[in-house]
């Protein structure tokens with residue numbers, strides 16, 4: 319169904335091959351994001367090189383000032399060299415600042431564009447993924463992708479990355495400058511590189527591990543928070559607060575501990591670097607001093623060598639700090655790229671022929687279905703429903719009724735077999751055509767922010783106000799809507815305007831009515847209505863269903879009265895199938911069910 323083998327979600331025990339795949343996937347995403355900004359990227363790179371070169375020129379100029387400019391001024395009264403050198407020092411300092419300003423400006427604009435693009439991609443991809451994905455991937459996890467992961471990436475792009483690049487360049491230039499003014503001073507630095515590389519490798523490995531762990535824990539925090547708050551009614555009804563609080567506290571603890579371990583790694587790396595730095599500077603100073611006493615080395619050059627050696631360690635510490643944001647950002651990038659790598663399980667055909675349903679004949683040929691391999695929900699069966707027929711689908715909870723509805727509306731594809739409408743395989747019909755012809759109305763009648771009219775217009779985007787009112791009158795929703803504070807313009811999400819579950823269902827009926835599909839499936843769509851409203855709907859339904867293929871799933875058998883045909887389903891198998899009147903007269907499952915239901919009413 320999905321390709322989430324290496325999603326980088328809750329696991330930490332990746333094989334090296336999987337790690338490689340994850341890295342390649344993240345890198346591919348990064349490349350595709352940076353590619354449109356190549357020109358700006360190139361210019362920023364040139365600016366950072368120029369700015370770093372100008373910064374590194376400082377100590378050399380100081381050395382010349384002391385060794386060349388100062389003697390000329392003191393001994394010969396010639397101030398030209400020292401003044402020239404000071405002017406050059408000023409000029410490089412100012413141009414370094416200018417280049418840096420341009421670089422910062424461009425790189426920040428670029429990173430914000432990249433983040434915006436990534437946000438849009440995640441949202442669009444979330445929409446594109448099939449229902450299968452949304453029933454599996456919790457909303458908390460999607461929220462984590464769109465919030466904390468993007469934020470972490472943003473931190474890296476808008477600050478960390480520039481510092482990382484500038485730092486590395488600074489290191490390289492400083493080393494070159496040091497060796498060019500005094501190769502001997504380069505020796506202690508070269509020797510110092512051995513422990514520097516050693517601790518840096520250790521740091522890189524440990525911090526990657528700890529960062530990944532802390533990202534996973536922070537995502538778990540968000541997931542539980544979202545789930546707890548989404549289900550707050552159930553939490554309160556069943557007094558689950560203490561249990562939830564405790565398990566949340568455990569997760570906070572895990573996160574705290576992971577973060578502590580991360581900082582601990584820094585706590586070792588940072589001081590180790592400082593110690594190596596101090597030692598190296600002392601050695602350079604000591605040997606340089608001996609050579610100055612011998613007269614083989616100039617004081618200014620010694621000062622420059624010491625400055626360069628000291629400066630060399632400055633960016634390493636910074637690099638270590640930015641490595642922090644780099645690590646969490648690459649962990650975030652791994653997750654985002656894993657998410658963007660999810661494939662929709664229901665795939666739209668490539669070049670579909672246009673489709674317009676005429677008869678509305680449904681056929682399910684040798685269809686079987688399972689949500690996960692090995693546990694079949696619907697064993698192989700064949701079923702045809704003639705166009706215009708109204709079929710009632712009944713059966714106990716968990717029988718597979720909603721599953722069948724999801725298959726016919728192609729929210730899932732059958733595991734085997736073919737489902738066709740008007741003789742055309744559903745998998746060959748464009749989504750837009752299919753959604754126009756087949757509408758599934760479920761018990762969960764979701765209302766979006768906006769007015770009642772906007773919510774009804776979801777069924778037909780160009781519906782006029784008159785059409786909307788006609789639809790509302792047809793399903794018996796007009797009266798309750800006009801009683802609302804602003805009638806059809808009432809904002810459904812405003813405090814005090816909240817409407818009841820039954821009213822929501824009426825609104826979703828209006829949507830279906832106005833959409834005017836060829837095939838209409840009602841899955842428990844009348845469950846929240848009171849008996850009078852349901853009766854009202856039933857007369858409207860009869861009107862609505864005329865000439866349409868309809869499947870009505872309902873536990874309340876009153877709905878069944880308007881059906882031409884009844885299907886009784888049990889454990890995924892259709893155990894009874896026949897005209898409503900015949901089944902009622904018989905002694906089968908449906909007759910028994912119906913009698914029991916009638917008795918329960920009196």
Ligand SMILES: Nc1ncnc2c1ncn2[C@@H]1O[C@H](COP(=O)(O)OP(=O)(O)OP(=O)(O)O)[C@@H](O)[C@H]1O
Pocket residue numbers: 453689690695713714715716717718719720721722
């Ligand atoms: N998204 C899913 N993933 C895995 N299994 C599922 C999923 N949805 C349903 N099932 C399983 O498929 C079986 C049929 O479920 P289905 O929702 O189709 O039943 P139903 O007949 O509609 O029941 P009800 O009358 O309670 O709505 C059940 O055993 C259920 O556990």
Ligand SMILES: [Mg+2]
Pocket residue numbers: 719720721841
């Ligand atoms: Mg169901």
